[in-house]
Amino acid sequence: MSKGLPKRSEDYSLWYNELVKRADLAENSAVRGCMVIKPYGYSIWEKMQAQLDKMFKDTGHSNAYFPLFIPKSYLSKEASHVEGFAKECAVVTHYRLKNSEDGKSVVVDPEAKLEEELIVRPTSETVIWSTYKNWIQSYRDLPLLVNQWANVVRWEMRTRLFLRTAEFLWQEGHTAHATKQEAIEETEQMLDVYAEFAEKHMAMPVVKGIKSANERFAGAEETYCIEAMMQDGKALQAGTSHFLGQNFAKAFDVKFATKEGGLDYVWGTSWGVSTRLMGALIMAHSDDNGLVLPPKLAPIQVVIVPIFRSEEELEAISVKAKEIMKKLRALEISVKFDNRDTHKPGFKFAEYELKGVPLRIALGPRDLANNTVELARRDTLSKESVNLNEVEIDQKIKGLLEEIQENIYKKAFDFRTEKTTEVNSWEEFQDVLENKGGFVSAHWDGTSETEEKIKELTKATIRCIPLDQEKEEGKCVLTGNVSQGRVLFAKAY
Amino acid sequence: MSKGLPKRSEDYSLWYNELVKRADLAENSAVRGCMVIKPYGYSIWEKMQAQLDKMFKDTGHSNAYFPLFIPKSYLSKEASHVEGFAKECAVVTHYRLKNSEDGKSVVVDPEAKLEEELIVRPTSETVIWSTYKNWIQSYRDLPLLVNQWANVVRWEMRTRLFLRTAEFLWQEGHTAHATKQEAIEETEQMLDVYAEFAEKHMAMPVVKGIKSANERFAGAEETYCIEAMMQDGKALQAGTSHFLGQNFAKAFDVKFATKEGGLDYVWGTSWGVSTRLMGALIMAHSDDNGLVLPPKLAPIQVVIVPIFRSEEELEAISVKAKEIMKKLRALEISVKFDNRDTHKPGFKFAEYELKGVPLRIALGPRDLANNTVELARRDTLSKESVNLNEVEIDQKIKGLLEEIQENIYKKAFDFRTEKTTEVNSWEEFQDVLENKGGFVSAHWDGTSETEEKIKELTKATIRCIPLDQEKEEGKCVLTGNVSQGRVLFAKAY
Numbered sequence: 001m002s003k004g005l006p007k008r009s010e011d012y013s014l015w016y017n018e019l020v021k022r023a024d025l026a027e028n029s030a031v032r033g034c035m036v037i038k039p040y041g042y043s044i045w046e047k048m049q050a051q052l053d054k055m056f057k058d059t060g061h062s063n064a065y066f067p068l069f070i071p072k073s074y075l076s077k078e079a080s081h082v083e084g085f086a087k088e089c090a091v092v093t094h095y096r097l098k099n100s101e102d103g104k105s106v107v108v109d110p111e112a113k114l115e116e117e118l119i120v121r122p123t124s125e126t127v128i129w130s131t132y133k134n135w136i137q138s139y140r141d142l143p144l145l146v147n148q149w150a151n152v153v154r155w156e157m158r159t160r161l162f163l164r165t166a167e168f169l170w171q172e173g174h175t176a177h178a179t180k181q182e183a184i185e186e187t188e189q190m191l192d193v194y195a196e197f198a199e200k201h202m203a204m205p206v207v208k209g210i211k212s213a214n215e216r217f218a219g220a221e222e223t224y225c226i227e228a229m230m231q232d233g234k235a236l237q238a239g240t241s242h243f244l245g246q247n248f249a250k251a252f253d254v255k256f257a258t259k260e261g262g263l264d265y266v267w268g269t270s271w272g273v274s275t276r277l278m279g280a281l282i283m284a285h286s287d288d289n290g291l292v293l294p295p296k297l298a299p300i301q302v303v304i305v306p307i308f309r310s311e312e313e314l315e316a317i318s319v320k321a322k323e324i325m326k327k328l329r330a331l332e333i334s335v336k337f338d339n340r341d342t343h344k345p346g347f348k349f350a351e352y353e354l355k356g357v358p359l360r361i362a363l364g365p366r367d368l369a370n371n372t373v374e375l376a377r378r379d380t381l382s383k384e385s386v387n388l389n390e391v392e393i394d395q396k397i398k399g400l401l402e403e404i405q406e407n408i409y410k411k412a413f414d415f416r417t418e419k420t421t422e423v424n425s426w427e428e429f430q431d432v433l434e435n436k437g438g439f440v441s442a443h444w445d446g447t448s449e450t451e452e453k454i455k456e457l458t459k460a461t462i463r464c465i466p467l468d469q470e471k472e473e474g475k476c477v478l479t480g481n482v483s484q485g486r487v488l489f490a491k492a493y
Numbered sequence: 494m495s496k497g498l499p500k501r502s503e504d505y506s507l508w509y510n511e512l513v514k515r516a517d518l519a520e521n522s523a524v525r526g527c528m529v530i531k532p533y534g535y536s537i538w539e540k541m542q543a544q545l546d547k548m549f550k551d552t553g554h555s556n557a558y559f560p561l562f563i564p565k566s567y568l569s570k571e572a573s574h575v576e577g578f579a580k581e582c583a584v585v586t587h588y589r590l591k592n593s594e595d596g597k598s599v600v601v602d603p604e605a606k607l608e609e610e611l612i613v614r615p616t617s618e619t620v621i622w623s624t625y626k627n628w629i630q631s632y633r634d635l636p637l638l639v640n641q642w643a644n645v646v647r648w649e650m651r652t653r654l655f656l657r658t659a660e661f662l663w664q665e666g667h668t669a670h671a672t673k674q675e676a677i678e679e680t681e682q683m684l685d686v687y688a689e690f691a692e693k694h695m696a697m698p699v700v701k702g703i704k705s706a707n708e709r710f711a712g713a714e715e716t717y718c719i720e721a722m723m724q725d726g727k728a729l730q731a732g733t734s735h736f737l738g739q740n741f742a743k744a745f746d747v748k749f750a751t752k753e754g755g756l757d758y759v760w761g762t763s764w765g766v767s768t769r770l771m772g773a774l775i776m777a778h779s780d781d782n783g784l785v786l787p788p789k790l791a792p793i794q795v796v797i798v799p800i801f802r803s804e805e806e807l808e809a810i811s812v813k814a815k816e817i818m819k820k821l822r823a824l825e826i827s828v829k830f831d832n833r834d835t836h837k838p839g840f841k842f843a844e845y846e847l848k849g850v851p852l853r854i855a856l857g858p859r860d861l862a863n864n865t866v867e868l869a870r871r872d873t874l875s876k877e878s879v880n881l882n883e884v885e886i887d888q889k890i891k892g893l894l895e896e897i898q899e900n901i902y903k904k905a906f907d908f909r910t911e912k913t914t915e916v917n918s919w920e921e922f923q924d925v926l927e928n929k930g931g932f933v934s935a936h937w938d939g940t941s942e943t944e945e946k947i948k949e950l951t952k953a954t955i956r957c958i959p960l961d962q963e964k965e966e967g968k969c970v971l972t973g974n975v976s977q978g979r980v981l982f983a984k985a986y
Contacts, residue, residue, distance in 0.1 A: 027624075027627075029559070029560045029620065029624065030564060030567070030620070030623055031560045031562045031563070031564060031611065031620075034560035034561070034562060035560070036557070036558070036559050036560065036624050037557055037558040038557055039555035039556065039557045039639060041557075042555070042556050042557045042558055043555065043556070045558075046556060062532035062535070062536065063532065063535050063536070063539060064529070064530055064531055064532045064534075064535045065529070065530040065535055065538075065662065066522070066529050067522045067524045067527035067528070067529065067660060068527070068613070068644055068646065068660050069524045069527060069583070069660070070524070071523060071524060072590065072599060072601075073598070074523070075590070075599065076598055076599050082590075082599055086589070086590035086591070086599050087589055087590070087591075088588070088589065089588070089589065089590060090562070090585045090587075090588055090611070091585060091586065091587040091588065091589075091590065091601055092583045092584060092585050092586075092613065093584065093585075093586045093587065093601065094583075094584040094586065095581070095582070095583055095584065095648040096579070096580055096581065096582065096584075096648065097565065097568070097575075097579035097580070097582060097584065097612075098579070098580075105566070105569055106565060106568065106569050106575055106579050108565075108584055108586065108610055117601055118524065118583070119590075120561075120585065120613070127522065127523070127524075130523055131520075131522065131529050134520075140835065146532060150644075151561055151643075151644065153561065155588040155589065167560060167561050167562070169558065342633070
C-alpha cells in the first residue's frame with residue numbers, strides 16, 4: 001500500500017490486477033492458471049455462497065456431491081458436449097509416483113497407468129446424468145432438484161484472477177423433470193434467482209436474455225444468461241441457466257415411467273455461477289481508491305478507527321466504541337474495532353478504503369467530549385459528524401447501509417443506461433463500439449455467419465437476445481437482411 | 494425398503510453398506526473409489542460443516558482456498574511427506590483430448606503433455622507453505638490462522654463409502670506461528686475443538702491422545718488424534734491435529750523477522766476432519782432399524798405423520814399439524830409434515846426410522862378429538878401419548894430432543910466403557926482382542942518394533958497414547974521390557 005493504485009482511466013486492466021492483489025482478494029499460485037483465494041477475498045465469496053444457497057433451498061433444491069473425476073468415455077456421450085470441453089481439460093493418466101533411479105526425486109510410475117483416463121470435471125452433466133439413471137424410474141421420482149458446490153477445471157490458455165482461471169469454484173444445479181414445460185420453467189426460475197442475487201445483493205444491474213446458438217452451452221438446447229456492464233464498457237456474463245432438452249437423458253439413457261403409463265426420456269436443466277462473480281463485483285463498483293463493496297456482501301460493514309495519542313485516550317474511546325459495537329451487533333451489522341497501536345489512523349483509513357468497508361467511524365477525544373462520531377461513506381467518500389445526543393447511532397447506520405446499497409446499484413444502473421446505445425447503421429455500430437463502448441443494441445439477421453463476421457470485424461459478440469424487449473422488425477446492421485428484433489452486442493470479458 | 498436391513502450381529506459390514514445406501518446417504522460412482530454423496534447424506538454433512546466452521550471462526554480462523562493441483566516437485570520437498578503420499582496419488586499428465594483417428598472417440602493429445610506433472614492434492618501442506626512464504630515476513634504477520642474446505646484425493650486400493658474413499662471432502666487447517674509453544678497450543682486447541690464437536694454434536698465419546706511414531710502424519714513432529722469406538726468393537730480415528738515443528742517452513746524456506754531482530758523459521762500446525770465422520774456417526778449410533786441421528790445433526794428433527802382415511806380427515810389434521818409446526822419453528826426446531834397420499838403411515842414410519850429422524854409425531858382423527866398426539870422416539874423406539882391440554886408441545890419436544898441427544902451420547906459412552914479393558918499379560922491381550930474387541934489398555938515398551946510385531950500377530954494397532962491418564966510404570970505386554978505407561982490398542986477402521 002506504499003503507492004496508490006493505478007488509475008482506471010489510465011490502465012483499467014492493471015488497476016484490476018493490482019486491486020485484486022492489494023486488497024488481499026486473490027493471487028496467482030505456482031500452478032499455472034490456478035489462483036489462491038486469500039482469506040479476505042474468500043470471506044466475500046462465503047457471503048455470496050450463503051445467500052445463493054439460501055435462495056436455492058427456498059426454491060426447493062438440495063445440495064449433493066458428485067465425483068471430481070469423469071471417465072473419458074463419459075465426456076464423449078453427448079456429441080456437442082465433448083466438442084466444447086475436450087480441448088481444455090486436465091487428464092489424470094496415472095495413480096502413483098515412485099522414487100527416481102538416483103533417488104533424488106519422484107517420477108510417475110509407468111506401471112500405475114489407468115486403464116481409462118480420468119478427466120478432472122470441467123462441468124458435471126455427464127457424471128451426474130450417469131448417476132440420475134439409477135435415481136429416476138418413475139414420474140414419482142421427479143422433479144429431481146439438486147445443486148452442487150464444487151471446484152472445476154478448464155485448461156484456459158490465458159487466465160486472469162477470478163475472471164478466467166484454470167481451476168475455479170462454482171455451484172452447478174442439475175435438475176430433471178417429467179415435462180418440457182416444467183424444465184423450461186425451472187431454467188427461467190433459476191435465471192430469475194441469479195438476476196435477483198446480482199441486483200439485490202451485488203448491487204449490479206443485469207440484462208436477462210438468451211444466448212445465440214454460437215454462444216450456447218455445449219449440450220444445451222437453449223442457454224439463458226445474465227449480462228452485466230463493467231466500468232470499462234465491457235460486458236461480463238455473470239451467470240447462465242441451460243435448458244438441456246432431453247440431450248443428456250438420451251446420452252445416458254435416463255427414462256421414466258410416465259403418469260399415463262408410457263416411457264419417456266427425462267427433461268433436464270443445469271445452471272451455474274462461479275468465482276467469476278468476484279471479478280464482476282470488483283469491476284462493477286470499485287474506484288481508484290480501492291474496492292467498493294455493497295453492504296450486503298461486505299465481510300466488515302462498519303469499522304471503528306480510534307484517534308488517540310495515549311493509552312488513556314484509547315481506553316476512553318474503547319468504552320464508547322464497545323457501546324456502539326454492541327448496538328450494531330444487535331442489529332446484525334458486522335463491525336470491527338481497529339485498536340492497533342502499530343498503525344496511524346491515516347494508514348487505517350486508506351486500508352479500509354482499499355478493502356471497501358462501506359462505513360467508517362472515526363472516534364477521537366473531541367468526539368467523546370461532544371458526544372459525536374465522524375461517519376465516512378466508502379461509496380461517496382463523504383463525511384459527516386453525527387451528534388449522538390440527537391441521533392440513534394444504530395438506526396442511523398442501518399439506514400446508511402441501506403442507502404449505500406441502493407446508491408451503488410443506482411450508480412451502476414445509470415452507468416449502464418448511459419453505456420447502452422441503439423444503433424441503426426453499420427457505421428454507427430463501429431463508431432459506438434470503438435469510441436464509447438458498452439452495450440450496442442442492434443438488429444441482426446439471426447445467422448451464425450453474420451455473428452461471426454461481426455466478431456471478426458469488431459471483436460464484439462452477441463451478449464444476449466434480451467428477454468424483456470418489445471418485438472420490432474428491422475434490418476440487420478451488417479447485412480441489411482430482415483431481422484426479428486434487436487440483440488445486445490458488446491466486447492466482453 | 495422392501496426387505497429389512499441386515500442385522501448388525503450377523504454381518505456388521507454388510508449392515509453398514511446397506512444402511513448407507515438405503516438411507517440415501519451415499520453410493521459408489523462409476524469412478525473407482527469415488528462416491529456420490531446423496532442429498533440426504535449431504536444435508537447431514539452440511540450440518541457438521543456449519544458447526545465446525547463456527548467453532549473454527551470462534552477460535553480466530555479464516556477460510557481461504559488453495560489450488561487443487563500440486564506440482565510434483567513440491568511433494569518431494571519434505572522428505573517424509575512425499576514418502577507418505579506419493580504412492581497413492583492421482584497424476585495429471587496432459588491438458589487436452591483430441592478426436593481419435595476414426596473420429597469415434599476422444600483420446601489424450603500427446604502434444605498436450607505437461608512439462609511437470611501435477612498431483613491432485615492428497616493434502617495441502619506443500620502448496621500452502623509455498624504460498625505462506627510470500628505472506629510471512631515478520632512476527633507481525635503471525636499467527637496466520639487459515640482453514641480450507643476442500644476435496645482431496647488419495648488413491649486407496651480398498652475403499653468403503655465414507656470410511657475410505659479415493660476422493661473425500663474435508664477441512665484442513667494450516668497455521669503458522671512465531672514460537673514452538675504457540676504452535677503446540679494451537680495443535681492442542683484444535684484437538685479440543687474436534688473432541689467437543691464429536692461429543693457435544695455427534696454424541697460420540699472420544700479419547701484424546703497422541704499417535705505413536707508409526708502412525709504419525711507424514712511430515713509432522715507430533716500427531717494428536719481423537720479415537721472413537723464403533724459398535725462392532727473397532728476403533729475409528731475421527732480427527733487429527735498435527736504439530737509440524739519447522740519441517741514445512743524449512744522445506745519451503747519460510748522465515749520471519751523476530752521481535753528481537755533475528756530471523757527464524759516459522760512453526761506450523763495442520764489439522765483436519767473429513768466425510769469419514771459420516772461413517773463414524775452412522776456406525777456409532779445406528780441400529781437394525783436404520784440410522785439413529787443425534788438431534789443436533791439431524792436435517793429433520795421432527796416429522797409429523799398424519800393418519801387419515803379421507804381428504805376431510807387429512808384437512809383437519811393439517812390444521813393441527815401446521816399449528817404445531819409453527820410453534821416448533823419458532824424454537825428453531827426443524828420439522829417436516831409428510832402429507833403424501835401415495836404411502837401408508839406404516840411405510841412412512843419405517844422410512845423415517847431408516848433415516849434416523851429423532852422424533853415422530855403421529856396425528857389421527859382420535860388425536861384431534863382428544864387433543865392428543867402420539868410421540869415416538871427414534872433412539873429408544875418408545876411411544877407416548879401427549880395430552881395437549883396439559884402439555885406445551887413445543888417445550889415438550891425441545892426437552893425431548895435434548896434428552897435424546899444426551900441419551901445417545903450416554904449409550905455410546907457406556908458401550909465404550911464396557912469395551913475398554915485393562916490387560917496385563919500377552920494371553921489376556923490376545924483373548925480380549927479376539928473375543929471381546931474394543932480398546933485394550935496395555936503397557937508397551939515404546940519401540941516401533943514391538944508395535945509392528947503386535948500388529949502382525951493380532952491386527953491391532955496403537956490407537957493413541959491417551960492424554961488424560963496417570964503416569965504408571967509397568968512391563969510391556971509383549972516383550973516384558975519396561976514401559977512408561979499404558980497405551981490403547983484396538984483393531985481399527
